Amino acid sequence: MTAEKSASCSSRDVTGSISMMKPLELRHAIRSGNHRGTTTGYSAGYLQGNLAIIPQKDAADFLSFCMKNPKPCPLIGVSEPGSPYIPALGADLDIRTDLSGYRVFRGSRDYQSVTDLNAVWRDDLVTFVLGCSFSFEAAITSAGIPLHHIDAGRNVPMYVTNIETSPAGRFHGPLVVSMRAFRPSDAIRAVLYSDRYRLAHGAPVHLGDPSAIGIADIGKPDFGDEPVLNDGDIPVFWACGVTPQMAIRNAQPDLAITHEPGLMLVTDVLAEAAEFTLHATQTA
Template sequence: MRHAGEAGGGTASLPHETAPEAARAAIRAGRHSGSTAGMAPGFVQGNLAILPRALAGDFLRFALRNPKSCPIIGMSEPGSPHVPALGAGIDLRTDLPRYRVWRNGECIAEPAEIREFWRDDLVAFVIGCSFSFEEALIEDGIPLRHIACGSNVAMYRTSIACAPAGPFAGPMVVSMRPLRPADAIRAIQITSRFPAVHGAPVHIGMPAMIGIADLARPDYGDPVEIRADELPVFWACGVTPQAVIAAARPDFAITHYPGSMLITDIRNSKLAAL
């Protein structure tokens, strides 16, 4: 069994040309334990939320009411750790670098696999991730500092309220990328083509207007430098369910660790709307 603590917070370096199945095999074997940003370019990555079957219907309604934050790209059958449509060899219990286990809204563990926590009543939701549209930004010549620095993207809880469903309600979480104004305009055009992975930004500049007091202190991920000629650009983020789970306090849930995503066999081009 892998343990998150064995990695010491670091990560083994994997070549960026890694194919999805090879990347998942390396993760499963414990050879990669950090952020999946930049891994398996060309292929969709996903956030993960796993809940008991009794809550799955409410969470599905929550996701449908909040498609910017929670665009669902896959869903398991109750008790199954597989989503065949995303990749025949995927095992949701082992194929992410790190997870979070929740009880009554509190994170109680951050393991590197979740086989010991798996239950027959669990339903898994795979949610689109902004790592997918980052490839399109990079291909267009737009630099992304967290990738250049080898760090996780900065993520923040906001004052933007999600539309509630059943017990699920709470704040939208956003990811932030500093961009020059011309690049920010182009980024809006590019990411609008990818509604299944959060689509266009929800806010640009003036972070205090969405309840962010200090960009140097993200709630998740790593801080990045914002230069004098740049604007902070904010996208809805698939970490939103974690903020909602903390607020709703279900008796049990599992999510991905922020930045540690599921790498699928689906090509990013399949999610482009145009």
């Protein structure tokens, strides 16, 4: 598979003030077209989400796919049919405009890249938001562990593996993983920090030899940007929310929409308290 790069980043210093923008500010910057790049390194400490939008007639099967594959598909929000809003995830949050880039599939594996969904929105669409590993990156960097892709101003590299997900209806496909490389001592700590964030994929699914999970060339990711690997680094692989995109490509509903890999929905939910906050909201 040819590597699919993310949209280019807006000019920024990821260690500067823009990375500390609150989620609402960032969503407004995206909505106005002032930010068109990856969201890694932005709104540190807040839950970010992958996007999958499916016609209502296919929503039950897709929900079942998420339930059967909680590691790559940790569900953090579902909309009402036709609604572009999920109030539990944020004030003034509009699914149609608040991501930097979308992929629109129309009954095939091919897609159209768009910057908003106003022209394609339908009243039968159900939005699923799935947790993203960007959400635990602040915990790792706050502990003094460097993340090479953030330091380099890049999107995280993502790879299609030889690990199959559990199918549900027409939805099936391989697991996709994101990769971050660390010194051995830092890798152990990164595993422990990420495990606290179960709605952001939790602990990794693999460490070490990429060929063991079907990655032939770690220097050529299927999505995102080329990795930064230093001598002695251990590659660590987390389940990735691009996994449902592979299942959608196989299912080929008449219309489906996903995010561009690495261009996430940034919510108002604090990542550290996400499980409690979202559970309380859903049961209130």
